[in-house]
Amino acid sequence: MVQCSVSLDDSFAALSDQTRRGILERLGRGEASISDLAANFEMSLTGIKKHVSILEHAGLLTTEKVGRVRSCKLGPRRLQDESAWINAYQQMLAERLDHLEAFLEHTKGNE
Amino acid sequence: MVQCSVSLDDSFAALSDQTRRGILERLGRGEASISDLAANFEMSLTGIKKHVSILEHAGLLTTEKVGRVRSCKLGPRRLQDESAWINAYQQMLAERLDHLEAFLEHTKGNE
Numbered sequence: 227m228v229q230c231s232v233s234l235d236d237s238f239a240a241l242s243d244q245t246r247r248g249i250l251e252r253l254g255r256g257e258a259s260i261s262d263l264a265a266n267f268e269m270s271l272t273g274i275k276k277h278v279s280i281l282e283h284a285g286l287l288t289t290e291k292v293g294r295v296r297s298c299k300l301g302p303r304r305l306q307d308e309s310a311w312i313n314a315y316q317q318m319l320a321e322r323l324d325h326l327e328a329f330l331e332h333t334k335g336n337e
Numbered sequence: 338m339v340q341c342s343v344s345l346d347d348s349f350a351a352l353s354d355q356t357r358r359g360i361l362e363r364l365g366r367g368e369a370s371i372s373d374l375a376a377n378f379e380m381s382l383t384g385i386k387k388h389v390s391i392l393e394h395a396g397l398l399t400t401e402k403v404g405r406v407r408s409c410k411l412g413p414r415r416l417q418d419e420s421a422w423i424n425a426y427q428q429m430l431a432e433r434l435d436h437l438e439a440f441l442e443h444t445k446g447n448e
Contacts, residue, residue, distance in 0.1 A: 238353035242346050247422065254429030256436075300433050305423050311358065312416050312423065318365030322411050 237308055240284035246277050250300065253287060257299045348419055351395035357388050364398060368410045
């Protein structure tokens with residue numbers, strides 16, 4: 227679970243903001259320009275560009291300049307390592323709860 | 338996907354640090370005191386306490402003071418909302434790729 231740690235830092239940090247998750251959800255419905263996103267989120271172009279840059283750095287979206295318009299679309303990152311990390315956490319937590327339950331059963335049996 | 342957004346901010350931010358993920362992985366093998374964690378991660382007590390506090394705030398671990406020792410264990414948060422968000426993202430990304438593929442097929446057919 228330690229592999230890809232720097233990259234997990236970037237992706238989890240990118241996901242830790244409601245507007246950035248909103249941008250990804252918006253791009254899930256199709257490509258959008260920086261101006262479209264600024265209008266959608268009622269935010270300045272500078273503010274949106276900052277969020278887009280963090281998402282792009284984390285590999286969660288790509289941008290392409292066509293003429294004077296910068297268009298954004300999802301990908302290429304598929305969040306598979308992130309998903310695997312969370313699954314492993316859930317597995318660990320379930321095991322800890324099983325241990326606790328077994329301990330409580332054992333304690334009860336000894337009363 | 339907008340529900341629980343503040344709480345998703347906290348949990349994704351808590352997960353965006355290699356040491357904090359390491360602390361959760363360590364607690365997956367059993368409870369540990371702050372001093373144990375400081376020794377494991379070769380970090381000052383102050384540094385570890387800061388990480389533990391962020392994880393506790395996000396509901397990823399709980400602490401309990403027994404005598405002079407503060408013990409940490411996993412939970413109660415199960416990261417189900419986080420898992421659901423990532424699954425939805427993966428679904429959206431797959432749909433975008435399907436659209437792209439269909440578009441390319443269509444373009445190819447018109448050549």
